[in-house]
Amino acid sequence: MTDKALSGIRVLDMTHVQAGPSCSQLMGFLGADVIKLEPPTGDITRSQLRDLPDVDSLYFTMLNCNKRSITVNLKNPKGKEVFADLIKKCDVLMENFGPGVLKRFGFDWEQVKEINPKIVMASVKGFGGEGPYAQFKAYENVAQAMGGAMSTTGLHDGPPLVTGAQIGDSGSGIHLFGAIMAALLQRERTGRGQFVECAMMDCVMNLCRVKFRDHQRLKHGPLAEYSIQEFEDFAPRAGNDSGGGQLGNAIACKPGGANDYLYVVVQEQVWPALAKRIGGDKLASDPRFIDINARRKNQAEMWRLLEEFAADYRKWDLMAVFNEIDVPCGPVLDTGDLIDDEHVRLREMAVDVDHPKRGKFTNVGCPLKLSDSPVEITPSPLLGEHTDEIMSSVLGYDANRVKELREGGAFSKSAPKT
Numbered sequence: 001m002t003d004k005a006l007s008g009i010r011v012l013d014m015t016h017v018q019a020g021p022s023c024s025q026l027m028g029f030l031g032a033d034v035i036k037l038e039p040p041t042g043d044i045t046r047s048q049l050r051d052l053p054d055v056d057s058l059y060f061t062m063l064n065c066n067k068r069s070i071t072v073n074l075k076n077p078k079g080k081e082v083f084a085d086l087i088k089k090c091d092v093l094m095e096n097f098g099p100g101v102l103k104r105f106g107f108d109w110e111q112v113k114e115i116n117p118k119i120v121m122a123s124v125k126g127f128g129g130e131g132p133y134a135q136f137k138a139y140e141n142v143a144q145a146m147g148g149a150m151s152t153t154g155l156h157d158g159p160p161l162v163t164g165a166q167i168g169d170s171g172s173g174i175h176l177f178g179a180i181m182a183a184l185l186q187r188e189r190t191g192r193g194q195f196v197e198c199a200m201m202d203c204v205m206n207l208c209r210v211k212f213r214d215h216q217r218l219k220h221g222p223l224a225e226y227s228i229q230e231f232e233d234f235a236p237r238a239g240n241d242s243g244g245g246q247l248g249n250a251i252a253c254k255p256g257g258a259n260d261y262l263y264v265v266v267q268e269q270v271w272p273a274l275a276k277r278i279g280g281d282k283l284a285s286d287p288r289f290i291d292i293n294a295r296r297k298n299q300a301e302m303w304r305l306l307e308e309f310a311a312d313y314r315k316w317d318l319m320a321v322f323n324e325i326d327v328p329c330g331p332v333l334d335t336g337d338l339i340d341d342e343h344v345r346l347r348e349m350a351v352d353v354d355h356p357k358r359g360k361f362t363n364v365g366c367p368l369k370l371s372d373s374p375v376e377i378t379p380s381p382l383l384g385e386h387t388d389e390i391m392s393s394v395l396g397y398d399a400n401r402v403k404e405l406r407e408g409g410a411f412s413k414s415a416p417k418t
């Protein structure tokens with residue numbers, strides 16, 4: 001077996017839905033042995049948004065590749081015995097249950113570190129383990145609402161909007177990935193595990209950092225790069241305005257479809273060439289646009305001129321014209337464009353996976369590219385597919401022990417509750 005970056009790291013992954021599984025899938029891509037521990041009924045997403053009867057949904061199959069699955073009933077005493085033994089054999093324990101669930105199982109960090117002081121226990125919560133919001137459950141859009149993203153997304157005169165990128169769920173998963181890696185590195189020096197937590201609200205705030213920059217800049221005057229004129233005492237919704245020091249906007253192109261736009265950044269140094277290309281020498285020397293301050297003031301007119309020019313072009317053709325003069329720009333690509341895109345396929349960011357029940361589906365690939373850790377995507381496991389294998393190969397249980405546990409309800413939902 002090829003050595004990978006995380007070869008030798010065993011993860012006990014109790015996470016469900018998206019925030020946790022997005023993190024453990026990345027760990028699996030990089031070679032960790034990820035054991036997905038599911039309730040006997042399975043991760044709820046196996047059946048959510050199903051497109052085919054009795055087949056694990058794409059919601060599940062796209063977030064749980066490169067994992068093995070076991071079912072353990074943690075409300076059953078025999079299930080708890082299995083869980084405690086697994087904790088002893090794993091480097092990382094991950095969970096993203098609602099507040100208080102682990103404590104009710106009898107396995108919060110205090111108990112877990114007693115069982116295995118070297119384990120890194122990683123937890124995603126909507127709002128963290130303490131503070132006035134700690135007891136709230138959270139989903140993606142709740143985190144976007146409370147972390148600053150919604151209030152800064154959309155048009156100035158429209159309602160707050162969520163963004164399609166799952167910054168609360170997969171965004172938290174990526175943060176958690178970084179935190180787990182840091183904890184594993186620290187363990188190399190100290191020999192101790194630790195408790196690692198990412199709150200979805202915190203992660204969204206981290207991704208909105210530049211909006212807090214703008215909020216504080218407001219004390220010293222209006223924000224010239226925004227196309228709006230009136231400001232209140234919070235960072236405004238910016239529409240398609242560039243969030244950085246350069247002006248930018250989405251320019252409508254032919255034939256006028258939903259995504260026929262080219263996002264153009266009018267970088268300071270490219271203006272003379274761009275102005276010449278769209279309006280000749282006259283525009284290049286027009287005092288209304290002569291420097292960035294003038295262009296900020298007159299940006300509505302500048303965008304109008306660019307749109308007038310763009311009306312004759314399709315987005316890719318316009319990009320080619322602007323690329324010739326080194327203007328940073330990119331067409332708005334939809335999921336259909338991307339899944340078949342040559343560049344995307346070449347970088348293995350759209351990868352076909354063969355699932356035993358579903359057949360072929362396309363997963364988004366691993367965005368972390370390591371020269372010494374090639375990624376090979378394997379299909380998501382069926383529910384409990386690896387229960388027997390893990391009981392014997394990881395826990396060393398013999399057939400009698402597995403029989404006793406099975407009869408005691410360790411792996412099934414019909415077992416008595418404790």
Ligand SMILES: CC(C)(COP(=O)(O)OP(=O)(O)OC[C@H]1O[C@@H](n2cnc3c(N)ncnc32)[C@H](O)[C@@H]1OP(=O)(O)O)[C@@H](O)C(=O)NCCC(=O)NCCS
Nearest residue numbers: 017018019038039072073074075096097098125126137138
């Ligand atoms: C996502 C969320 C809102 C879902 O809420 P929920 O469907 O009520 O699920 P919870 O996590 O609160 O509870 C899971 C239940 O399954 C049970 N369960 C989970 N794994 C189990 C197992 N292996 N065996 C037996 N029971 C199990 C838990 O005991 C709990 O039941 P209980 O309330 O009777 O104790 C909640 O988990 C949450 O806020 N998580 C933290 C933030 C997060 O990650 N959000 C999701 C982003 S994608």
